[in-house]
Amino acid sequence: MILGNSEIKRLIEDKKLIEEHEEKNIQGAGVDFRARTFYRPSGDTKVHKESRTLPEISEISGDTVSIKPNELILVETIEKVNMPSDIAARILPRSTLCRCGVYLLTAFVDPGFSGRLTVGLKNMSNHSFELEKGARIMQVMFEKTEGDTVDYDGRYQGGKVV
Known part of the structure; x- marks a missing residue:
């Protein structure tokens, strides 16, 4: 069941579901x-059964990125x-991203996860795309889980970028 506006607001108030949000960005x-x-990722990477090599990242300075x-x-x-x-x-x-030819690469947010979210943005168009800090790039939908769950305890807990 996808949570509606009133339940999201209640969870923000009661459980601090989201911090540092703007009230006007809570949709239906x-x-x-x-x-x-x-961040700009670089270098060779791999994901094997027992090991992985993640990209090196460097923060992109400035208020906009082209x-x-x-x-x-990567965007945090x-x-x-x-x-x-x-x-x-x-x-x-x-x-708006879709209309600009920009693809958002995302993952599932598990129960028990805490931190900032990091997503990939890939420009699939033939033209440059400029993004400013503070711009709205994605919508997060919250869902109630049924049955027993296990809280997230992975490498990105706390909002680590890589």
């Missing part, structure tokens, strides 16, 4: 999240989530 059935920090055609950057959100054990979340792109 989700919350718009904004860009805080930009993403070239076919370029990928202003908002921080504190997921209760019975709530999970899905991340969707704002339709």
Whole structure:
């Protein structure tokens, strides 16, 4: 069951579901999240059964970033989530990104996760795309889970970028 506006607001108040949000960004059935920090990944990577090599990242300075055609950057959100054990979340792109030819690469937000969210942005168009810090880039939809859950205890707990 996707949570509506009133339940999201209640969880923000009672459980600090989202920190550093703007009230106007709480939509009917989700919350718009904004860009805080930009990173450029580089280097060879791998994901094997027993090991992984993640990219090196460098923070992109300035209030805006220009993403070239076919370029990928990582974006950390202003908002921080504190997921209760019975709530999970899905991340969707704002339709404006789609209209600009920019693809949002996301993952599932597990119950028990706490921290800022990091997503990938890939410019799929033939033109540069400029993004400013504070711009709304995605909508997060919260869902009630049924049955027993296990709180997230992975490497990105606390909002680590890599």
